[in-house]
Amino acid sequence: MSCFPTPGFRYVDGRMRAEDVPLAAIAAAVGTPVYVYSSAGLEANWRAYADAFAPYRAADGRAGFQVDLCYALKANSNLAVIRTLAGLGAGADVVSAGEMRRALAAGIPADRIVFSGVGKTREEMAAALAAGIHQINVESLPELETLSEVAAGLGRTMPIAIRVNPDVDAQTHGKIATGRKEDKFGIDLSLARQAFARAKALPGLAPVGVAVHIGSQLLKATPFRNAFGKLAGLVEQLRADGIAIDHIDLGGGLGVPYRPDDAAPDYAAYAAAIHETVGHLGCRVTLEPGRSLVASAGLLLTRVNFVKDGLDRRFLVLDAAMNDLIRPSLYDAWHTILPVEEPAAGSPLSPVDVVGPVCESGDTFAKMRPMPPVAPGALVALLTAGAYGAVMAGTYNSRPLVPEVLVRGGEWSVVRRRPSFEESLALEQTPGWLSPPVGA
Numbered sequence: 001m002s003c004f005p006t007p008g009f010r011y012v013d014g015r016m017r018a019e020d021v022p023l024a025a026i027a028a029a030v031g032t033p034v035y036v037y038s039s040a041g042l043e044a045n046w047r048a049y050a051d052a053f054a055p056y057r058a059a060d061g062r063a064g065f066q067v068d069l070c071y072a073l074k075a076n077s078n079l080a081v082i083r084t085l086a087g088l089g090a091g092a093d094v095v096s097a098g099e100m101r102r103a104l105a106a107g108i109p110a111d112r113i114v115f116s117g118v119g120k121t122r123e124e125m126a127a128a129l130a131a132g133i134h135q136i137n138v139e140s141l142p143e144l145e146t147l148s149e150v151a152a153g154l155g156r157t158m159p160i161a162i163r164v165n166p167d168v169d170a171q172t173h174g175k176i177a178t179g180r181k182e183d184k185f186g187i188d189l190s191l192a193r194q195a196f197a198r199a200k201a202l203p204g205l206a207p208v209g210v211a212v213h214i215g216s217q218l219l220k221a222t223p224f225r226n227a228f229g230k231l232a233g234l235v236e237q238l239r240a241d242g243i244a245i246d247h248i249d250l251g252g253g254l255g256v257p258y259r260p261d262d263a264a265p266d267y268a269a270y271a272a273a274i275h276e277t278v279g280h281l282g283c284r285v286t287l288e289p290g291r292s293l294v295a296s297a298g299l300l301l302t303r304v305n306f307v308k309d310g311l312d313r314r315f316l317v318l319d320a321a322m323n324d325l326i327r328p329s330l331y332d333a334w335h336t337i338l339p340v341e342e343p344a345a346g347s348p349l350s351p352v353d354v355v356g357p358v359c360e361s362g363d364t365f366a367k368m369r370p371m372p373p374v375a376p377g378a379l380v381a382l383l384t385a386g387a388y389g390a391v392m393a394g395t396y397n398s399r400p401l402v403p404e405v406l407v408r409g410g411e412w413s414v415v416r417r418r419p420s421f422e423e424s425l426a427l428e429q430t431p432g433w434l435s436p437p438v439g440a
Contacts, residue, residue, distance in 0.1 A: 020409055021412045033300055034300075038407050041298070070093040078391075135160060141198065150204070162195050207243060249285075303319050352368070401416075
């Protein structure tokens with residue numbers, strides 16, 4: 001694959017651009033570090049799904065099966081990103097009342113929102129019922145009982161899917177695998193029929209769907225086939241039990257290539273796996289892609305503070321840190337790192353540790369990464385950072401939250417600004433029993 005995994009970023013005349021906007025111009029105006037998102041990248045990622053499922057929809061819209069793409073906001077919950085995807089037809093998969101409110105604020109209709117997650121509160125359930133969302137995915141028997149109490153108390157009936165745990169190893173990182181029997185998510189497949197029978201008997205609930213989600217960053221179709229095949233068998237059993245299942249929620253989408261030599265995801269094979277395992281059921285299918293829609297459409301733009309030579313290695317010290325992009329520290333994740341000024345052909349590569357300024361040894365983006373010569377003050381970009389980047393950022397070391405920029409063609413806009421130090425301090429207050437600081 002190209003070093004740029006999306007049409008949104010490229011070198012033009014030796015300088016990296018986001019679509020038609022030089023990254024150096026954004027850095028000069030906004031400062032660094034800053035996340036930069038490409039509208040063209042978001043749209044290209046959306047089309048990859050739409051094109052893959054097009055063969056399974058008949059011209060009259062009745063045959064085949066209907067696929068609803070509900071964007072998983074946890075990957076990137078910036079309002080401008082959500083609105084861009086909403087304009088393409090996306091629904092939303094949310095895991096908190098805050099995400100639900102963001103989806104609604106960004107223009108996603110309530111009847112296209114699915115509420116997932118293992119720990120919904122009564123207040124969140126009530127808010128979802130009041131908003132009139134499409135469906136709640138229930139993940140445990142206690143949640144089932146609680147949701148029934150809340151819905152009946154409000155005089156409402158909530159359409160639900162029950163998420164089952166199929167005990168399928170997704171062959172992904174342990175911290176993002178969600179479909180094994182030891183994971184906290186869903187109800188064991190062997191207990192699913194009992195759970196549906198209980199849901200059918202409870203007031204305020206309309207069990208209409210089955211949900212499954214086995215994990216994130218899957219690049220092979222085999223785990224999907226295994227899980228979806230088990231789901232199809234369960235749907236047939238439930239229908240025999242008299243439970244009218246007409247929706248299936250197949251969870252997150254495909255993974256993304258982070259390394260230059262990673263294979264590109266095969267959207268056609270993914271669509272075929274769904275068609276071959278559950279297409280015969282006549283159910284409406286919900287997919288909840290997140291990472292694959294936004295990861296490659298974003299990068300983290302940062303500046304080199306220092307080039308530090310140690311006894312046995314060289315350090316590239318950036319002004320971005322683990323609080324801005326935690327994935328390398330949390331998951332040992334790889335992000336391709338490129339200078340914004342294109343290196344000359346044949347430039348020598350030398351191994352460097354790419355690190356941030358935070359007072360933690362874990363504040364490291366790459367170890368012994370072959371890089372061309374990069375001088376202090378130079379801009380570099382960490383690619384494929386549009387997912388689980390800004391959305392997981394924090395303020396460790398009292399560093400302000402990183403800003404975000406959205407580009408479309410030759411235009412760009414700050415879609416979340418960097419808060420000032422004074423704004424951060426204003427969120428806190430000192431109790432009255434503490435003396436004011438000297439000089440105040």
